[in-house]
Amino acid sequence: MKNPIVASSLLLLVIFSLIFSSCNNDDDDPTPAAPLEATTFKDLNATSAKLYTFFSFSKGDTISRADSATNKWDIAFMSTKVIFNSGISGPGNAALSLQNGVFDEITVVSDTMTFKQDSQSGLALTKLSDKGWYNYNGETHIITPLPGKVLVIRTADGKYAKVEILSFYKGAPASPDATKTEETGFYTFRYIYQPDGTKTLE
Amino acid sequence: MCECLSKFVMFGISLNKLMKRPRLCLLFFGSLISVYTSWAQSQKATEGKKVSNMDSIQQLQEVVVTATRSEHQLGALPMPVTVVSGKQIQKMGSLRLNDVLQEQTGLMPVTNHGNGIQIQGFDPDYTLILVDGEPLIGRTSGTLELSRVAVGNIKQIEIVKGPASSLYGSEALAGVINIITEKPEGLKGSLKGRYGTNETIDLTGDFSYKYRKLGVYAFVNRYHTGGYDFTPAEYGNTVDPFTNYTYNTKLTYDFSEKVKLSLSGRYFTESQTSASVISLEGASDTISGTGKVTDWNINPTLTVKFASRFKTNFRLYASRYHTSSLLSYEKDNSVYDETFFTQTFLRPEVIAEFSPAKKQTITFGGGGTSESVYATRYTSKKHFSTVYGLSQYEWLVNKDLTLIAGGRFDHHSLYGGQISPKLSGQYEILPWLAFRASLGTGFKAPDFRQVYLNFTNSTVGYSVFGIEEQKAGIDTYEALGQIARYLVDSTLLNQTGRLKAERSVAYNAGFKITPIPRVMGNINFFRNNIQNLINTRPLAEKTNGQYIYGYQNISRAVMQGIETDWTCQLNKHLSVSAGYQLLYAYDQDVLDQIAEGKIYIRDPKTLKTSRMKKSQYGGLLNRSRHSGNVKFFYEDSKTGISGSLRGIYRGKYGLTDTDGNGALNEGDEYVKGYMLWNIAMAKTFRKMLIVQAGIDNLFNFQNTAQITTIPGRIVYASLQFVLAKNQ
Incomplete structure (x- = not known):
């Protein structure tokens, strides 16, 4: 032209x-599906040896221990133990499917994922080192969240979320110090909660 | 310019890159300069004269037996062999076998239930340790405690790298270390006493006499150490005090030129006291007790020369190893733990050497092994037996080419047959350059522990079963209702005797180089593909949350790298050598999982998780990618002064998989690389009195948190009387 x-x-x-x-x-x-943003929750205090700290995905925060017998919470932490509002742990219908993968790449709850609830025969997420979410080093006594473990979670009221635990130490330091017991037992985790009830997690 | 020096400087620089401490570098270069000066002087001194290749040739002419089971000159062997002479050990001032071995190129000290050695990246389980061609028995979790072996009666140590199962059968997967002890000779005897740091007292006496047909050799050693403690605030020592005695005798009788008898025996006993704190559910108690180790062996050998080209060795070897330990509570003397372990080994063997033609040698033979174990952790006395036959054909094709082909067949009472072939060859490309290569297989049969162990930890509550015991063990816990769930399917649980031998295929290739007079070197590339590695694996979870473990063939590994050694005789008195090993040791399954994107890694700073790349994989734990050494040996027979200075470098290695992702990567726990310097000097007075003093770990390197086997600086002095000597 x-x-x-x-x-x-x-x-x-x-x-x-x-x-x-x-x-x-x-x-x-x-x-129009607005993409969901991942949220990082910092330093959830799970230092108590006797009492759980309860967390609600819809609220995006911890909730009062007074509500432990309700459907208001989805997941709870006590030291390295993690429970879900289901079976022996609570009245809800929460469940876990522990996936191997990269957090960002798990974008949908697929039909092949099998969900487990807390029951008499065992918790959905075992508290044992290397079998569940963390590794315990017998020499340094450091708890390290296993990389590549994504917790795909059904919430107490049947919605879905995914979680990646990032650190067990206050402030998520690059090299934690296990001797500082006062800074041990603080969960930092990244999560995406899908409030609309669909199985899309992105 | 001297080629030797430039080569040496090359190594020096590469070593220096690895050294972090400036003062070490200074010392290193300081020594280099002094080496150069003395070299330059010696060059001037020999100017105009024809410099002979004497010393290098001498070294190549050293006779070794391990690599082929017949006497060969080192230079003629087509596989990597290292020889450490007794003279050299003396100049190093070493006392125990582990001291000597950890200074050799590519041999890394590792500790797992004892002091062992890695060869080409293999764990100590895979190296056969022989004394005069017969195996030492008594391994704990696969490691043979090398400090059980005194070095005062050693004529030379032969180290063959690469599999030698074609000659030695099981366990010779990584290599063979053969300790050749002194033979009766002349009339001589000596007494030696040494004292050093940590109350280490070593007393040695030996006597050698040969009169016409009869020869007698006797050796006695007492070794004591007070141990050491890195954590004085805590109860108990890092290394507890122990005392051991070694007795070794050899009788030889030559019936004629053609018929010779040798009878040797060894007795070793050690006792160690220990004390420690145990904590159980918050309460802690102090326990103490004694552990004892005894082992003995006896080895009659009859050599008959039926004809000038036909020689036969009839050998019988019997050995017993026994340990016992009793630990009691200090508060009330009640028994905390009482254990014993008894292993026996019996082997008759006939090996013949036959030369059908001038340049051909055939070695063939066979034998049988009967072994037993009886111990606390076994339900009853257990037996293994093996019968085997071997043959090897050696052919000097022409003056440049040597070929050796051999193989061995082992039939194990439980695991059936194993065929181990090996082919090696050497070709002299140029008078100063030879190429050599070998291809061989090695195997390790499942050991007693992997087959018959029946152990339940009463305090923690887990169980470990050998493959023959696992079904009965699991059934027992099932009947008690203590199984929470099974972790493998039932076909795996019900199998018995299905463990396969661990196998490797190894490739070794390299060059032997004598570029200029007085300098020689070699370089060897190695690769080992290992299959069917036996590991423990959880089979079931108990209701107490603990596991039942069994042994299975589950892993594969790859070990490859380069090893090189260089020696330069600088002048009549001083020689320098340098060695280096590059090692890549990988778990093959991890490599596969990385390729499939199934291993993840989290950046500790950004906390971002990604799939691991192959370049991020640090390989197997406890393996140093880089290691090396530089050594100076000095001897002047006129002044009677001799000595050595050795620098041993071990590069960083992985200690634990801190993030639990199943693979070693940056961010996991590594042990920093370190260098140890050892020095020893001796002076002989009137050929009768030898005074020696030395310092091991000159710069007092310590890493008390991660390495408990390096005690810090050791200063010692010794006095030796040579009672008589036949010159």
């Missing part, structure tokens, strides 16, 4: 029509 103005006008026209048509397509979708 010889005339640059004509050429660029035509190009603009094409671009506009493309944008216009794609906007139309969007309008056809009834619910």
